[in-house]
Amino acid sequence: MLSVQNLRAAYGESEVLHGISLDVKPAEIVAIMGRNGMGKTTLMKTLMGIVPEKGGDAWIGDTSVLGMKPHQRVASGIAYVPQGRMIFSAMTVRENIETGLTTTGTKTVPEDIYELFPVLLEMKSRRGGNLSGGQQQQLAIARALASEPKVLLLDEPTEGIQPSIIREMARTLRRIRDEKRLTIVVSEQVLSFALDVADRVIVIENGTFVHDSPRDGIDEARVSKFLSV
Numbered sequence: 001m002l003s004v005q006n007l008r009a010a011y012g013e014s015e016v017l018h019g020i021s022l023d024v025k026p027a028e029i030v031a032i033m034g035r036n037g038m039g040k041t042t043l044m045k046t047l048m049g050i051v052p053e054k055g056g057d058a059w060i061g062d063t064s065v066l067g068m069k070p071h072q073r074v075a076s077g078i079a080y081v082p083q084g085r086m087i088f089s090a091m092t093v094r095e096n097i098e099t100g101l102t103t104t105g106t107k108t109v110p111e112d113i114y115e116l117f118p119v120l121l122e123m124k125s126r127r128g129g130n131l132s133g134g135q136q137q138q139l140a141i142a143r144a145l146a147s148e149p150k151v152l153l154l155d156e157p158t159e160g161i162q163p164s165i166i167r168e169m170a171r172t173l174r175r176i177r178d179e180k181r182l183t184i185v186v187s188e189q190v191l192s193f194a195l196d197v198a199d200r201v202i203v204i205e206n207g208t209f210v211h212d213s214p215r216d217g218i219d220e221a222r223v224s225k226f227l228s229v
């Protein structure tokens with residue numbers, strides 16, 4: 001469903017992604033793990049067209065998104081929950097979710113989004129800025145789902161979130177995958193969350209994938225070592 005071939009990206013003269021290749025199947029969840037500054041956010045931003053690709057290609061199903069603007073990529077079926085959530089603080093919960101509807105042509109928030117996140121239904125009329133960190137993360141995911149994506153990218157969704165809420169988030173993401181057959185790529189530094197949520201774990205170091213393992217049978221010690229060095 002998501003196919004990335006030899007993707008490269010740079011900030012000015014400094015290349016940060018050195019030829020990333022990745023295939024993620026429909027309804028598969030992949031966690032991309034790596035320490036700060038290894039290139040996780042740059043990979044997501046490049047897939048969304050926020051950072052221009054310097055080489056390579058990326059496909060959503062049969063569509064190459066190469067050279068597309070971010071909104072065209074969203075229309076092609078890829079959605080993004082950025083690091084730090086980036087919800088609109090002054091807008092209500094409902095209005096925040098509605099900003100995700102622009103590519104679908106519908107005006108009202110689909111019921112199933114509130115079924116996944118009942119707390120957002122309760123808080124529909126509250127301002128986004130008044131929600132807790134965990135609730136804001138749910139809101140950011142709900143907004144991304146409103147564009148009816150085939151592929152969902154989440155950049156460090158556990159950052160600044162309490163452990164009990166992190167476990168619930170893993171359950172919710174797996175439920176979304178099961179119900180919507182969504183392909184999910186999540187960048188992470190927390191190994192326990194990655195092991196809870198993902199079918200496959202990949203480690204990125206200095207803009208290159210250095211380890212790729214199915215969740216079952218993963219060498220946890222080896223992955224931890226990559227994250228702690």
Ligand SMILES: Nc1ncnc2c1ncn2[C@@H]1O[C@H](COP(=O)(O)OP(=O)(O)OP(=O)(O)O)[C@@H](O)[C@H]1O
Nearest residue numbers: 011016034035036037038039040041042043083156
């Ligand atoms: N706007 C930018 N301009 C120049 N260099 C940047 C920019 N954004 C990131 N970088 C550099 O690119 C490299 C990869 O950064 P990136 O943010 O993708 O890492 P990350 O793995 O997501 O880290 P974090 O966990 O801190 O978000 C780092 O060396 C970083 O300093």
